[in-house]
Amino acid sequence: MATLAALRSLGSHRLPQLAARVAAVRHGARRWNSGVTRDPMTGELTSVPNVEPSQVKISQSSTPKPPPDASSLVFGHTFTDHMLTIPWSSGSGWGAPEIKPYSPIVLDPSATVFHYAQGLFEGLKAYRDANGRITLFRPDMNMKRMNNSAARLALPTFNGDAVIELIKQLIRMDKHWIPDKEGYSLYIRPTMIGTQAALGIAPPSQALLFVICSPVGPYYPQGFKPVALYGTTEYSRAAPGGIGAYKLGANYAPGVLIQKEAAKKGYVQNLWLHGPEHYVTEVGTMNAFVVFKHPNGVTELVTPPLDGMILPGITRDSVLSLARDHASGKSPLAGMPEGKFEVNERPVTMKEVKKAAEEGNLVEFFGTGTAAVISPVDRIGYLGTDVHIPTGPDGMGPVSRAVWKQLVGIQTGKIDHPWSVVVA
Amino acid sequence: MATLAALRSLGSHRLPQLAARVAAVRHGARRWNSGVTRDPMTGELTSVPNVEPSQVKISQSSTPKPPPDASSLVFGHTFTDHMLTIPWSSGSGWGAPEIKPYSPIVLDPSATVFHYAQGLFEGLKAYRDANGRITLFRPDMNMKRMNNSAARLALPTFNGDAVIELIKQLIRMDKHWIPDKEGYSLYIRPTMIGTQAALGIAPPSQALLFVICSPVGPYYPQGFKPVALYGTTEYSRAAPGGIGAYKLGANYAPGVLIQKEAAKKGYVQNLWLHGPEHYVTEVGTMNAFVVFKHPNGVTELVTPPLDGMILPGITRDSVLSLARDHASGKSPLAGMPEGKFEVNERPVTMKEVKKAAEEGNLVEFFGTGTAAVISPVDRIGYLGTDVHIPTGPDGMGPVSRAVWKQLVGIQTGKIDHPWSVVVA
Numbered sequence: 001m002a003t004l005a006a007l008r009s010l011g012s013h014r015l016p017q018l019a020a021r022v023a024a025v026r027h028g029a030r031r032w033n034s035g036v037t038r039d040p041m042t043g044e045l046t047s048v049p050n051v052e053p054s055q056v057k058i059s060q061s062s063t064p065k066p067p068p069d070a071s072s073l074v075f076g077h078t079f080t081d082h083m084l085t086i087p088w089s090s091g092s093g094w095g096a097p098e099i100k101p102y103s104p105i106v107l108d109p110s111a112t113v114f115h116y117a118q119g120l121f122e123g124l125k126a127y128r129d130a131n132g133r134i135t136l137f138r139p140d141m142n143m144k145r146m147n148n149s150a151a152r153l154a155l156p157t158f159n160g161d162a163v164i165e166l167i168k169q170l171i172r173m174d175k176h177w178i179p180d181k182e183g184y185s186l187y188i189r190p191t192m193i194g195t196q197a198a199l200g201i202a203p204p205s206q207a208l209l210f211v212i213c214s215p216v217g218p219y220y221p222q223g224f225k226p227v228a229l230y231g232t233t234e235y236s237r238a239a240p241g242g243i244g245a246y247k248l249g250a251n252y253a254p255g256v257l258i259q260k261e262a263a264k265k266g267y268v269q270n271l272w273l274h275g276p277e278h279y280v281t282e283v284g285t286m287n288a289f290v291v292f293k294h295p296n297g298v299t300e301l302v303t304p305p306l307d308g309m310i311l312p313g314i315t316r317d318s319v320l321s322l323a324r325d326h327a328s329g330k331s332p333l334a335g336m337p338e339g340k341f342e343v344n345e346r347p348v349t350m351k352e353v354k355k356a357a358e359e360g361n362l363v364e365f366f367g368t369g370t371a372a373v374i375s376p377v378d379r380i381g382y383l384g385t386d387v388h389i390p391t392g393p394d395g396m397g398p399v400s401r402a403v404w405k406q407l408v409g410i411q412t413g414k415i416d417h418p419w420s421v422v423v424a
Numbered sequence: 425m426a427t428l429a430a431l432r433s434l435g436s437h438r439l440p441q442l443a444a445r446v447a448a449v450r451h452g453a454r455r456w457n458s459g460v461t462r463d464p465m466t467g468e469l470t471s472v473p474n475v476e477p478s479q480v481k482i483s484q485s486s487t488p489k490p491p492p493d494a495s496s497l498v499f500g501h502t503f504t505d506h507m508l509t510i511p512w513s514s515g516s517g518w519g520a521p522e523i524k525p526y527s528p529i530v531l532d533p534s535a536t537v538f539h540y541a542q543g544l545f546e547g548l549k550a551y552r553d554a555n556g557r558i559t560l561f562r563p564d565m566n567m568k569r570m571n572n573s574a575a576r577l578a579l580p581t582f583n584g585d586a587v588i589e590l591i592k593q594l595i596r597m598d599k600h601w602i603p604d605k606e607g608y609s610l611y612i613r614p615t616m617i618g619t620q621a622a623l624g625i626a627p628p629s630q631a632l633l634f635v636i637c638s639p640v641g642p643y644y645p646q647g648f649k650p651v652a653l654y655g656t657t658e659y660s661r662a663a664p665g666g667i668g669a670y671k672l673g674a675n676y677a678p679g680v681l682i683q684k685e686a687a688k689k690g691y692v693q694n695l696w697l698h699g700p701e702h703y704v705t706e707v708g709t710m711n712a713f714v715v716f717k718h719p720n721g722v723t724e725l726v727t728p729p730l731d732g733m734i735l736p737g738i739t740r741d742s743v744l745s746l747a748r749d750h751a752s753g754k755s756p757l758a759g760m761p762e763g764k765f766e767v768n769e770r771p772v773t774m775k776e777v778k779k780a781a782e783e784g785n786l787v788e789f790f791g792t793g794t795a796a797v798i799s800p801v802d803r804i805g806y807l808g809t810d811v812h813i814p815t816g817p818d819g820m821g822p823v824s825r826a827v828w829k830q831l832v833g834i835q836t837g838k839i840d841h842p843w844s845v846v847v848a
Contacts, residue, residue: 110503115615151681153678154684200501201680203684250675
């Protein structure tokens with residue numbers, strides 16, 4: 001535990017504040033002090049209590065609901081019997097976690113989340129495999145990204161492993177909510193909001209981390225259905241120096257209108273094309289991938305680089321990793337195109353995509369995300385004309401099909417892999 | 425009232441939805457139908473009920489608090505006894521407004537505002553003048569901007585005049601909270617949030633408009649104190665095609681970290697410099713103004729144009745209007761610099777500001793906003809060096825001083841003007 005002497009070196013002007021925190025740790029809160037956290041005001045490490053799973057208070061719902069018939073599920077409309085909450089305050093750090101009946105959040109009307117979008121979230125899924133085992137897919141990646149998002153908003157960071165332990169405990173309590181049906185899963189939504197009751201625009205002195213769970217069906221219940229995208233050049237999702245690389249609420253509400261405008265024009269989703277060069281960035285709320293077959297025979301899988309405008313998707317990372325292991329020969333994927341295969345994170349313009357389509361060099365175009373895993377695209381409306389993209393009889397292309405099979409195999413426990421973390 | 429026949433022309437695919445709305449209007453809700461509102465899904469005019477002041481339900485607080493001593497006020501930490509709420513749903517439009525005791529907001533944990541930043545706000549002040557009259561400053565501008573923000577987020581729009589009427593009613597109930605002291609006022613915070621309990625990213629089917637009030641003191645209790653700004657080139661606040669021109673929560677939380685970084689470097693606030701050209705855009709959460717004295721003798725007041733990246737500030741608009749009336753001779757302001765005076769909304773780079781400072785042609789630099797009205801700047805940290813800006817003994821410059829006197833005179837009722845709207 002840091003001492004006042006050690007803290008003194010951080011700068012005398014912050015002493016009273018730090019002294020108060022040390023006092024908070026000393027008087028009663030010490031037992032929760034399982035690690036360090038970062039001060040959202042300064043980015044410095046502090047010694048206030050971190051999330052401590054052993055302190056969890058559990059209260060069972062006295063009115064558990066029967067999980068609904070799986071076939072009636074609509075994404076994100078049904079929630080399980082319990083939720084996880086972990087309060088935070090600048091004075092005393094992370095408080096005791098609580099797993100309790102799913103219940104409303106009660107906030108002062110001046111709470112910062114209502115006014116300044118001090119909120120961020122994650123999305124991951126718990127799967128039930130053929131042997132009845134329940135697993136999570138790469139939850140450490142979600143916790144890492146959630147901490148990055150929190151730091152970007154000057155909200156508190158936390159011990160990700162501790163929160164994963166608590167999420168596992170929540171899932172074990174509500175595991176009967178995971179439909180025992182191919183392609184179904186439990187969608188887990190960790191969220192963090194600023195809850196301080198004050199209108200000043202500042203790092204909030206109070207925050208709440210909460211996790212809710214929703215049983216969900218397959219994104220494509222009748223097999224893959226490629227989507228048509230409207231290439232959006234009138235609006236931008238993100239910009240250099242902005243917040244596009246963070247999973248903040250602020251990145252999502254502004255996209256609703258743009259999605260609606262795409263729908264009005266007859267497209268399913270929009271494709272964000274950035275700047276006068278019309279760089280391909282994201283597909284609605286998914287990462288974008290393009291496959292070219294170059295005249296020299298090379299098949300190239302391309303996704304835009306993490307330049308600050310692209311969300312570091314966990315499905316994106318997984319697709320890149322599996323594709324690179326194929327390209328290097330380390331772990332070849334069945335069904336991939338013959339010949340040399342390259343994987344590149346590089347800028348790609350819509351002009352390049354269009355030219356490749358016209359010259360017969362475009363193999364496929366797809367989006368990736370937790371909800372759909374892979375979403376094939378068969379058409380992009382661009383500056384008044386439609387660019388057509390090949391898809392196979394199953395709706396997919398050769399690269400996405402091969403990667404998808406491996407990825408879903410890992411996620412559903414059919415293929416053993418360290419990315420799959422056993423919950424129960 | 426729209427009929428099914430009239431609605432049919434809007435497109436047959438939307439008929440069931442529209443029919444349901446028409447039915448809602450016909451059965452019981454018709455009495456609130458004081459006007460039209462815009463369908464957030466389509467942008468089309470609909471006939472669901474708009475906000476109707478005559479339907480307001482009023483419940484007095486049974487435990488009114490004594491307003492605190494004015495000198496102890498901290499911005500946005502104290503709220504009055506009552507609040508205004510107006511619920512909205514896609515099926516039945518705006519419901520009956522309610523003025524009720526200030527009380528918590530209770531929402532499902534899946535409410536869209538917590539996850540996707542479906543929220544926006546306004547800020548305006550009620551002033552008590554020397555004759556005891558209470559006035560609002562240009563509230564129609566706030567309602568217009570709030571409707572623009574709502575449309576941008578696919579949240580419902582509303583009859584702004586009706587909401588002003590209800591805000592007046594709220595202020596009359598809590599008018600004893602406006603401190604009877606020079607420079608004090610009641611800060612009014614209209615807010616709208618998406619409240620639907622569902623994780624899909626879509627226009628919410630439920631929303632809440634609410635208004636809370638907070639007594640506030642003068643921004644500069646000891647007279648003007650010019651601030652030092654850090655010229656931020658590493659981050660951007662807004663981008664072409666983005667949301668910078670709307671008063672959305674999403675524009676505010678991301679700025680907290682940048683403000684903190686400026687503070688760590690020894691500056692009070694940050695100045696957003698956009699793009700490789702380092703265009704001056706905004707001062708923290710205020711609009712930016714520069715005054716040049718050109719070698720040809722012309723004094724020029726400049727503010728960046730409303731190009732989609734700049735918030736259309738009401739103080740900004742008022743400063744421009746008063747300055748233009750001076751420039752044209754329509755309504756000269758006392759104390760302005762001698763000679764030709766020009767007012768321009770045009771792009772201005774930090775390089776131009778720096779050069780003018782070095783050549784002795786920079787007269788002043790200031791921010792404008794509802795909270796501070798005018799905030800003079802005396803120093804800008806730019807690429808490692810400080811650009812110094814002249815200020816007078818009172819902390820102001822000649823243009824901002826003259827405009828501020830007129831503006832505050834109007835706001836506080838010392839000068840009669842149509843911008844000042846009587847509440848009580």
